[in-house]
Amino acid sequence: LTGTNPHFSTHDTAITFDTGSIKLTAGEFEIDSNGGAITVDGRIIGTDAEEVNFDAGTAGGTASITLSSTVGAAEITKVTLDGENGVNLAGDITLTADAGGFVSITGPVTLNAAIGIDSSASDGNITFENSSTTINGGNTLTLTSGAGDVALQGAIGTTGTGIGNLDINQSGGTGTIEVFDIGDSGNVGVTGTVNIGNAATTSITLDGTTYKFDGNAEFDSTATGASIKITGGDTTFTTESDHTFKFTTADVELSGTDGGSPDVGLTTFTAPGGLTFAGDIIGKDGMSGTESLTIETGGNNLDITGSIGNAGKAIGTLTINSSGAGTVALAGIGTDAAVGVSGNTAIGNTNTATITLDGAEYNTTGTQTYQATAGANINVTGTAATIATAGNNIAFNTAGVNFKNNGTTTITTGTSGGGDVDFAGAIEADGTADVLTVISGTGTITFSDVIGKTEELAGLNVNPADTDGAGAIVFAGDIGFSGGGDTAEAGVLGNTVIGNANTSSIDFQEDLYSFGTGTTNIQAATGHTIDATKNSDTIEFKTAATAITFETGDIDLDNGTNLSIASAGGAITVFGIDGDSSETVTISAGSGVTDTEFVTVGDIGSANQILSVAITAQDKITLQGTIDTADAEN
Numbered sequence: 254l255t256g257t258n259p260h261f262s263t264h265d266t267a268i269t270f271d272t273g274s275i276k277l278t279a280g281e282f283e284i285d286s287n288g289g290a291i292t293v294d295g296r297i298i299g300t301d302a303e304e305v306n307f308d309a310g311t312a313g314g315t316a317s318i319t320l321s322s323t324v325g326a327a328e329i330t331k332v333t334l335d336g337e338n339g340v341n342l343a344g345d346i347t348l349t350a351d352a353g354g355f356v357s358i359t360g361p362v363t364l365n366a367a368i369g370i371d372s373s374a375s376d377g378n379i380t381f382e383n384s385s386t387t388i389n390g391g392n393t394l395t396l397t398s399g400a401g402d403v404a405l406q407g408a409i410g411t412t413g414t415g416i417g418n419l420d421i422n423q424s425g426g427t428g429t430i431e432v433f434d435i436g437d438s439g440n441v442g443v444t445g446t447v448n449i450g451n452a453a454t455t456s457i458t459l460d461g462t463t464y465k466f467d468g469n470a471e472f473d474s475t476a477t478g479a480s481i482k483i484t485g486g487d488t489t490f491t492t493e494s495d496h497t498f499k500f501t502t503a504d505v506e507l508s509g510t511d512g513g514s515p516d517v518g519l520t521t522f523t524a525p526g527g528l529t530f531a532g533d534i535i536g537k538d539g540m541s542g543t544e545s546l547t548i549e550t551g552g553n554n555l556d557i558t559g560s561i562g563n564a565g566k567a568i569g570t571l572t573i574n575s576s577g578a579g580t581v582a583l584a585g586i587g588t589d590a591a592v593g594v595s596g597n598t599a600i601g602n603t604n605t606a607t608i609t610l611d612g613a614e615y616n617t618t619g620t621q622t623y624q625a626t627a628g629a630n631i632n633v634t635g636t637a638a639t640i641a642t643a644g645n646n647i648a649f650n651t652a653g654v655n656f657k658n659n660g661t662t663t664i665t666t667g668t669s670g671g672g673d674v675d676f677a678g679a680i681e682a683d684g685t686a687d688v689l690t691v692i693s694g695t696g697t698i699t700f701s702d703v704i705g706k707t708e709e710l711a712g713l714n715v716n717p718a719d720t721d722g723a724g725a726i727v728f729a730g731d732i733g734f735s736g737g738g739d740t741a742e743a744g745v746l747g748n749t750v751i752g753n754a755n756t757s758s759i760d761f762q763e764d765l766y767s768f769g770t771g772t773t774n775i776q777a778a779t780g781h782t783i784d785a786t787k788n789s790d791t792i793e794f795k796t797a798a799t800a801i802t803f804e805t806g807d808i809d810l811d812n813g814t815n816l817s818i819a820s821a822g823g824a825i826t827v828f829g830i831d832g833d834s835s836e837t838v839t840i841s842a843g844s845g846v847t848d849t850e851f852v853t854v855g856d857i858g859s860a861n862q863i864l865s866v867a868i869t870a871q872d873k874i875t876l877q878g879t880i881d882t883a884d885a886e887n
Contacts, residue, residue: 254282263289267315270294274322277303277329286310291336292319296344299328302351309360312337318360320344330375336360337385342368350374354401357382361407364390364416373399373426380404384433393417393445398428408434408461410442415467418445423473425451430474431458436465441493443468452502456480459488462509467493469526472500479506479535479565488520495526495553504559505530507544507568508537516542517569527553527579535565543595545569551577560585560612562593570596570619578604578626585612589639592618601625603651607632615640620672625652629681636660646672646696653678653702656710661688668720671696679730681708688712688747693724702730705744709733712747712771716756723755723778733767733795743797747771754805760784766794773801781831782806789813791837798822798847807856810836810863822847825870829855832862835883842870851875858882 258280261268265288274295275282281304284291288310297305297320305324309316318336323344325332330351334340340358343365348354354377356370362381372379376399381388386407388394391414396403403421410416411434421430430450436442442463447470450457454474462485470492474480480503488509492498509518522528528550534557536544546568548555555573562568563585571594573581581600587593597619601608605625611634615621621642625631630652633640637660640647644667654676656662666672671694679702680689688711691698698715713732716722733744748771752759756777764787773796777783783806785792792814794801800823807829810816815837818825822843830838838857842850852870856878857863863882868874 254278258283261285263287265289267292274298276300280304281306284308286316288313288316290315290317290319292321294321296322297324297329298326301328302330302349303328304331305329306333308335309337314338317341323347325349330354333357334359339363341365345369345371348372348375348377356380359383359386361385362388364388364392364394367393367417369395369397371397372401373397376400376428378402378404381407383407387411388416389413390416391444393420395420396422397424397426398422399426400428402429404431406431406433408437408442410436411440415441415444417443418468419443419447419449421449422454423448423451425453427453427455429456429458430454431460434461434463437463441465441467447471450474452476454480456482458482458484460484462486462488464489465491466496469497470499474503476502476532479504479533481505483507483509483520485509486518490522490524492524492526497526498522498524499529501531504532505534506537506565507534507546508540509544518542518544519547520544521547523549525551525553528555530557530559533559533563534561534568535563536568538565540566543569545571545596547572549574549577550579552579554580554582556582558584560587560593560614562587567592567595567618570594571598573600574602574605575599576602576604578606580607580609581605582609582611585614587614587616589614589616592616592643594619598622606630609634610638610640611635613638617641618643618645620645620647622648622650624650627651627678629653629655629679631655632657633662634658638662640664642666642672644670644672644694646674648675648677650675650677653681655681655683656687656689657683659684659686661690663690663692665692666696667694668692668722670694671722671724674698676700676702678702679706680704680710681706682710683708684711686711688714690714690717692716692720692722694722695724697725697727699727700730703734703744704730704732706734709743709769710745713745713749713751715751716753717750718753718776721753721755723757725757726752726759727762728760728766729762731763731765733765743767743769745769745771749773752776754778756782758782758784759806760786761792762786764790764792766792768796768799768801770797770799772799774804775802776804777806779805780807781809783808784811785809785814785816786811787814791815791817793817793819796820796823798843800824800826800849802826803828807831822850824849824851826853827855829878830857830863832858835861835864837864838866840868844869845871848872853877
């Protein structure tokens with residue numbers, strides 16, 4: 254076509270360029286069919302920055318465009334295709350390096366072959382213009398825009414089996430990317446791989462509600478800011494089978510609230526092949542509503558190397574792997590100054606293989622529940638980790654907790670008010686500096702299994718004196734255990750502080766509480782507040798030549814629970830001891846090994862509570878109260 258700006262126009266009548274290729278020499282090649290079908294069988298090329306503009310008119314059944322070959326590769330700078338009843342592509346579209354280039358497509362698109370649209374030479378925008386511009390056909394789509402923006406306003410793969418692979422600027426480019434739905438409730442949108450963006454992509458906006466793939470998927474954008482934005486309301490992401498799903502480099506921002514009252518939203522990821530977030534997951538700063546997050550990876554792994562709610566607004570509720578045996582690794586929730594989840598957090602289930610908390614802060618307003626399969630399968634590896642709520646419960650269910658961070662881990666529900674803290678499994682450590690501090694205010698702290706069963710804590714603090722917490726403390730398992738039977742092997746090697754002068758009660762329900770070379774201080778409020786409830790057995794408190802103190806509250810021996818306190822050379826102080834029905838008391842500070850073998854004891858027994866008392870201390874015994882043992886009849 255040698256004329257300048259050649260223009261072909263029909264009225265509700267088809268126009269076809271059959272077989273041969275079209276070569277443009279000047280200006281814009283325009284076709285208006287006003288409702289008729291437009292068909293070009295051959296290639297379209299230019300000679301000097303020509304443009305292509307095809308408009309099939311308004312939707313009426315035949316307002317379609319069919320391109321059976323390529324457009325561009327030689328001097329085409331702008332392409333506009335408006336086919337309200339369909340745009341059928343069987344060849345690539347390639348723009349040259351002339352400024353101002355773009356590709357604009359309107360109308361439902363069918364990929365009749367593997368299609369590539371490349372505007373990178375001119376950094377031109379690629380736009381699928383509106384919600385009716387869906388993309389279907391079982392072939393691959395590759396979009397390359399350089400610094401140009403890509404916008405897919407219509408859904409991908411809403412009919413048939415979905416398109417093949419989807420690639421948007423994977424190879425490079427800084428342009429922004431916007432993608433509406435991929436698939437819908439009944440269809441997988443992409444049956445092959447999905448690769449959207451790269452580490453230089455300025456931003457990716459996912460403003461649909463459904464993203465469903467049957468291949469490996471990766472979204473990648475710049476690490477500057479939260480550059481992957483999920484803005485649709487109640488958005489779901491689903492990968493079929495064992496395909497992997499990754500968000501690489503960038504932080505992910507959730508802002509898809511529904512605008513109702515209350516203004517809430519829920520983003521859900523279902524990725525049975527595994528899911529990785531390289532950055533943070535945050536709520537949009539300043540948004541009026543609250544976005545919650547649910548992640549399910551079934552039998553495969555979830556790895557969040559950033560923090561949830563780190564620098565943005567806290568998300569609403571957090572649910573991770575409510576079923577399945579996959580592992581969970583989470584690097585943080587919130588910061589030391591801001592909560593990352595305003596609602597409740599539930600991570601794992603009874604089949605979860607392991608949960609690894611490898612960050613510094615896990616800060617929420619609502620409850621936190623961690624659950625994994627039985628064994629030492631909840632691992633705290635972040636140095637100086639803090640797990641905190643604003644007065645709500647924290648629970649480690651089913652699995653034991655392994656502290657492997659060579660630092661102090663603080664678990665706190667607050668010093669005033671406070672929620673309960675529950676450890677359902679054993680507590681272990683994997684280093685020489687693993688210290689556990691638990692603070693609950695008025696909440697109850699329960700240790701249901703052994704502390705230091707195979708690997709000892711370096712130190713233990715449970716509502717220590719500087720917290721003034723009044724909450725009850727329950728030890729349903731031993732402290733220290735070895736060889737399949739109770740021995741003197743310590744469960745805590747260093748200093749131990751359990752309770753304070755306000756603690757309502759401390760209940761020791763097993764028979765061994767063995768401590769190492771640090772000092773041990775056990776304190777509760779005045780009264781019968783330090784309970785020994787093993788029943789029909791002897792409860793033993795042991796240290797390795799270091800002091801042990803029972804302060805303010807009396808030790809109250811339950812029916813048949815005899816008491817033994819042995820320090821192997823350390824000083825022993827007991828405020829008072831009460832019994833129930835002729836229990837025995839044995840207190841031994843050692844046999845001359847050290848010069849600190851002191852025993853100081855207050856009242857022991859009343860009426861027929863205590864059968865016998867034996868106190869041994871080579872350096873000094875101080876009696877500060879009455880010793881009252883049973884009469885002959887009892």
